[in-house]
Amino acid sequence: MKKTYLALATLVLPAVSLADVTLYGEMHGGYEYNKTYSSTLPLDADGKPVGGSGVNDWKSRIGFKGSEDLGNGLKAIWQVESSVFVDGSKNGSLGSRDTFVGLAGEGWGTLRLGRLSNYANDSMELIDPGFYSDQSVGGLAYLTRLDDRVNNAIRYDSPDWNGFRFAVLYGADERRTKRSGSTTNNQTWNVGLSYERDGFFGKYNYERWGDADKLAATKDWHRVEAGYQANDLYLVASYQQIQGYGFGSYYSGVAGTVVQVAALRDLVNNGDLTPAEAADVGKLKLKTHEVALTAGYRFGALTPYLSYAKGFDARLSGKNVNKSGYDQVVVALDYALSKRTELYSSYGRVKWKNSRLGSERSFGLGMVHRF
Numbered sequence: 001m002k003k004t005y006l007a008l009a010t011l012v013l014p015a016v017s018l019a020d021v022t023l024y025g026e027m028h029g030g031y032e033y034n035k036t037y038s039s040t041l042p043l044d045a046d047g048k049p050v051g052g053s054g055v056n057d058w059k060s061r062i063g064f065k066g067s068e069d070l071g072n073g074l075k076a077i078w079q080v081e082s083s084v085f086v087d088g089s090k091n092g093s094l095g096s097r098d099t100f101v102g103l104a105g106e107g108w109g110t111l112r113l114g115r116l117s118n119y120a121n122d123s124m125e126l127i128d129p130g131f132y133s134d135q136s137v138g139g140l141a142y143l144t145r146l147d148d149r150v151n152n153a154i155r156y157d158s159p160d161w162n163g164f165r166f167a168v169l170y171g172a173d174e175r176r177t178k179r180s181g182s183t184t185n186n187q188t189w190n191v192g193l194s195y196e197r198d199g200f201f202g203k204y205n206y207e208r209w210g211d212a213d214k215l216a217a218t219k220d221w222h223r224v225e226a227g228y229q230a231n232d233l234y235l236v237a238s239y240q241q242i243q244g245y246g247f248g249s250y251y252s253g254v255a256g257t258v259v260q261v262a263a264l265r266d267l268v269n270n271g272d273l274t275p276a277e278a279a280d281v282g283k284l285k286l287k288t289h290e291v292a293l294t295a296g297y298r299f300g301a302l303t304p305y306l307s308y309a310k311g312f313d314a315r316l317s318g319k320n321v322n323k324s325g326y327d328q329v330v331v332a333l334d335y336a337l338s339k340r341t342e343l344y345s346s347y348g349r350v351k352w353k354n355s356r357l358g359s360e361r362s363f364g365l366g367m368v369h370r371f
Contacts, residue, residue, distance in 0.1 A: 021066040023371075028058035028131050029086035030344070030366015037255035037360060038135040047258065048358035056133035057085040058366060061097055073106035098122070098149065110157045119167050119192025120205040121147040124225050127238040127292050129305070130332050131344050136362040138348040139330060142251055143240060143292050143309050146207070146221055150188050167192040173210070184211045199230025216246035216282030234296035234305060241289050246282035250314060250324075259354050263314075263321045272319040284317040303334040313353070323353040340370045 034041060035051035042050045063081035070076055081097035083090075100114030117123075125144055132138040150171035157167045171188035178184075190207040205223045212219035220243050227236035242249045247260045264281060267273040277284060289312045296305025307330040314321040332346035344367070350360040 020068065021064055023062075023064055025060070025062035025084075026368065026370045027060045027084075027086055028366065028368050029055065029060065030058060030131075030364050032056045032133055032136055032138070032362060032364040032366075034133075034135045034137075035361045036135055036137050036350075037253055037258075037357075039253065041135060043254070046358075047356070049360060051361075055087050056135065056364075057087045057089065058131040058133055058364075058368070060084045060086050063097070067104070075104050077102050077104050077110070077112070107159055109159045112155050112157075114153065115149055115151050116153040116155045116169060117149050118147065118169060118188075118190045118205070118207055120144070120207075120223055121149065123167065123192055123194065124203050124205055124223065126201075126203075126227065126229070126236045127225055127294050128307070129234075129294065129296075130307075130330065130346050131366065131368055132346065132348075132362065132364055136348065136364060137328065137330075137350045137360045138332075138346040138362040138364045140292060140307055140309050140328065142311065142326065142328065142350070143238070143290055145251065146218065146242065150190070153188070163195050163197040165194045182214075184214050186211050186215055186217070199228050201229065202226040212248065213245045213283065215248070216244075217248035218242060218244040219249070219285075221249075232298040234294070234298075234303070236294045238292045239290070240292075241287065243285060243287045245285055247286060248282075249286050249288060251311075251326075255352065255357055255360070258357055259321075259324050259352070262354055262356055263316070263324055266322060267316065267319060273317070277317070281316075286314055286316050286321075288312070288314045301336045303336075305332050305334075306330070307332075323355070325353050327351045327353075342368050344368055 033051060033053040035049045037049055041052055044050050061081055062084050063079060065079040068076045078101045080095050080099050082094050083092040083096045085092060095115065098115060098117055100112040100116055102110060102112035104110040125147060128140040128144050130139040150169060152174050153169055153171040155167060155169040158165050169190040173186045176183050176185055187210045192205050194203045203225045208220045209218055223238065223240040225236055225238045250256050250260060264278045268275055268278050290309060292309035294305060294307040296303055309328040311325040314324045328350045330346055330348040335343040337343065345365045348362045
């Protein structure tokens with residue numbers, strides 16, 4: 001009889017221990033036509049993009065999370081979230097998205113440790129509400145290129161104080177290397193502020209990286225988003241400034257590389273840079289500015305919206321980098337089939353000011369389901 005009770009307890013205990021575990025996720029995917037500067041898409045003989053179409057994943061994910069009540073308004077929290085790819089293009093790895101353990105308390109906020117989003121990645125991006133793949137310009141991926149996750153991070157989020165909140169994140173650099181005669185320390189500091197009341201909101205993100213001058217990387221980043229989201233109206237404006245050394249803070253990928261090479265040649269030919277400065281461009285400071293506006297309105301189950309983003313010419317060591325900016329337009333339509341399922345379509349176009357670059361275009365049509 002005792003053995004029977006023991007066997008039943010063995011079966012019941014795991015179920016009890018998992019009682020507070022929640023399985024959740026989002027599956028995004030669709031057909032896309034892309035003619036963009038993606039590393040997986042070809043270029044023609046002139047170095048301009050060649051169009052291609054296929055079924056792509058739009059950043060699907062699956063996660064497990066849970067909590068334990070510790071008493072006195074305190075609870076332990078945890079989460080493991082992973083990327084999945086509905087198109088089979090990649091194998092997702094466990095914990096590739098926000099994954100953490102922490103504490104949350106009534107009246108004092110939330111403290112987490114692990115792989116964590118910076119403030120812009122999980123609390124902003126209202127300027128870019130759509131769904132698209134890494135190959136696509138059907139969303140404002142150039143503007144949101146620094147929205148990311150930080151390894152080896154600790155983050156505190158405040159409670160809500162009459163609409164005001166703040167967050168602070170620190171990321172340790174555990175891969176320090178020798179460079180320029182000293183050991184680098186590319187630690188990360190990130191601060192986020194927000195205020196929301198009666199549909200109006202304002203959000204601010206600041207992030208700073210250490211030793212960027214030794215790493216030819218991004219040094220500091222500011223972004224502001226403000227707007228109104230209520231009564232079926234969606235209106236958001238954004239301003240962003242990024243500074244770094246070399247072209248570390250400039251647009252990534254093939255398009256960024258083409259602009260960088262052309263910019264250095266033009267600056268040397270114009271006498272703005274010496275050949276020696278161009279050869280050691282990682283020590284020169286680069287600054288970029290961008291603005292964006294997104295507007296939408298819900299008509300029952302339909303929500304059309306329009307986004308416009310503009311990247312101004314960058315400045316390298318105080319000199320204007322001519323024709324290094326861009327203009328982007330995104331037109332999108334969302335149709336809600338239910339509270340958890342929607343159909344989504346978008347068209348995006350990026351026009352680079354540099355004549356060596358062709359325009360980028362994307363069209364997508366797909367489905368989103370949350371569980």
